[in-house]
Amino acid sequence: MNNPIGSGATATEKVKASLAARYRRERRFKAIGIGAVCVGLLFVSFLFVSIVSKGYTAFWQTQIRLDIHFDAAVIDPSGNRDLTELGHADYASLIKQSLRKRFPEVKNRREKRTLYKLVSSGAAFDLRARVLADPDLIGTRQTLWLLADDDLDMLVKGQIDRSLPENERRLKDQVIGWIDALSAQGAVELKFNSTFFTNGDSREPEQAGIGGALMGSLYTLLITLLLAFPIGVATSVYLEEFAPRNCWTDLIEVNINNLAAVPSIVFGLLGLAVFINFFGLPRSAPLVGGLVLTLMTLPTIIIASRAALKSVPPSIREAALGVGASKMQMVFHHVLPMALPGMLTGTIIGMAQALGESAPLLMIGMVAFIVDIPGGPLDPSTVLPVQIFLWADSPERAFMERTSAAIMVLLGFLILMNALAVLLRKRFERRW
Structure with a gap:
């Protein structure tokens, strides 16, 4: 009787041979993936070890x-x-x-x-x-x-x-x-070098600190949060729940997605032209820096907030409307509270991105040499990434040490903010 699979091995043998080849490819692909992860971790570890080894002495x-x-x-x-x-x-x-x-x-x-x-x-x-x-x-x-x-x-x-x-x-x-x-x-x-955290910038390395940059970053991020979060959430709620589906909303969505990929220095040029040259706001002020970073982080917050709203099951909306709630009540009493953890996560990630930005702030004059600690959002100030940029350009070995120490502080804040985002997502996330 003729073998329908072939004249050689039986069908079972061919299946076993193909399975063995597939398993080998799977193991090979898994090994390549593990190797890529290990190489990535090796480079990241090298970066962290290099920064810490050069900067930890600045804390004394x-x-x-x-x-x-x-x-x-x-x-x-x-x-x-x-x-x-x-x-x-x-x-x-x-x-x-x-x-x-x-x-x-x-x-x-x-x-x-x-x-x-x-x-x-x-x-x-x-x-x-x-x-x-x-x-x-x-x-x-x-x-x-x-x-x-x-x-x-x-x-x-x-x-x-x-x-x-x-x-x-x-x-x-x-x-x-x-x-x-x-x-x-x-x-x-x-x-212990407490002056490193309390002093402003200085021409003398031993007197230089990040106190002014920390306060400038605090005021800038506070303004960014107060503006970007409510505007971003309101925009996402309107586009996802109330806006009609037409060419205008499609155009808005395309522009929001495109703005998320625009280089940050473009927002700095926009802030220089609009907030400083047109409105006459003071240069090097956290108020202007916060406005610029608000424009930069809004697309990220809007996209994350819309994704959080989409993750809420339609049955929640239908149940709310079925018991007589208006559309406004349905959104603000049911949908928005369930989507808020995802919105907060997106906002924290956007704020972490804003904390590490220097290019847009250089364009609005926050690269100035600031000795005094700013007392408010209208006082001249700088921010931590710009302070790192200034110190990195100094030839003294002590400034190189302080550059690495300031990078350690910045990375610490970024890790803390991202960890907070993960904790919020784990704490309040609901699986449907």
């Missing part, structure tokens, strides 16, 4: 212990405790006097100038703030920890190679000897 700052004599003849020669006079006193001379007393062998003028540079120029402002806060310090002697210069900080952290020839490193042998002498006396220590 070298300080020098000095015995400061708050000489009344220097600070308050009139003895009136006048705050204006106290504020204009020469506090740097108190630090110089303490250093000369610590190293009496330094006599040369050039060597003295080098010795004075061991302490940051911001230490004088620290003494000024202490005296203005407590004038009773005048005439007393205090042992204080003062901020060290950035080169000394890099040496203590091991970022300057001592083994290099003297002419190939920033610190001379004499300076290193002074630092070693201070370290032997326990007068040099690494302490």
Whole structure:
């Protein structure tokens, strides 16, 4: 009897052979997928390790212990405790006097100038703030920890190679000897760098912080949230529940989808032309930054909100209408509460995208050098990504360290926001 499958193997054998080949292809494809995931994780891990290894030291700052004599003849020669006079006193001379007393062998003028540079120029402002806060310090002697210069900080952290020839490193042998002498006396220590989170930008790396950028980002994101969330939700509800299906709504939907793919710098150009040049709003202000980021995040929020509304089963709508609810009541009492978790998730993802944007904010002037902490949405300010951009362009090694540390803070906020989005989705998501 002839074999209908073929003259060779039986049908069962051919099926087994084809199944074996399919299983091999499946295992091969699975192995390729696992390999791709591992390669991706390897690159991400390399990125994180590189950033953390370069930036974690910025969370500690070298300080020098000095015995400061708050000489009344220097600070308050009139003895009136006048705050204006106290504020204009020469506090740097108190630090110089303490250093000369610590190293009496330094006599040369050039060597003295080098010795004075061991302490940051911001230490004088620290003494000024202490005296203005407590004038009773005048005439007393205090042992204080003062901020060290950035080169000394890099040496203590091991970022300057001592083994290099003297002419190939920033610190001379004499300076290193002074630092070693201070370290032997326990007068040099690494302490937690709280000023990194409280100070604004500075020309001196050891005084620079992200406090101004954090407040600028906070005001900018707050304005973005207050504008983008209600407008995006209202737009999605109208388009999904109330808008008629015609060419106009189709045109709106196409434009919303296209706007989601527009490069962010285009929104910056739009904000520069409309909000600054036409309406005359102040440059470098979080208000303008929030308006620009609102335009950028609206498409993302609208698309996510419409997807959340579509996920609500039609039976919910039909049941609400069947018991006599109006269409408005059906939407706001039944559909919208069930779609709100998805809307919140989309909004948080859009806000995380806005937090990491720098190109549109550069176009509206938020790249300015801002020292003061902004007190409101109309004050000049910068944001964290722009601060990172500015520091990355600085040649000092200490600024490179702070760049990586600021990236770590930014990544921490982005991970936190995305984790919040996942938790909200898991907590309130309903499966139908």
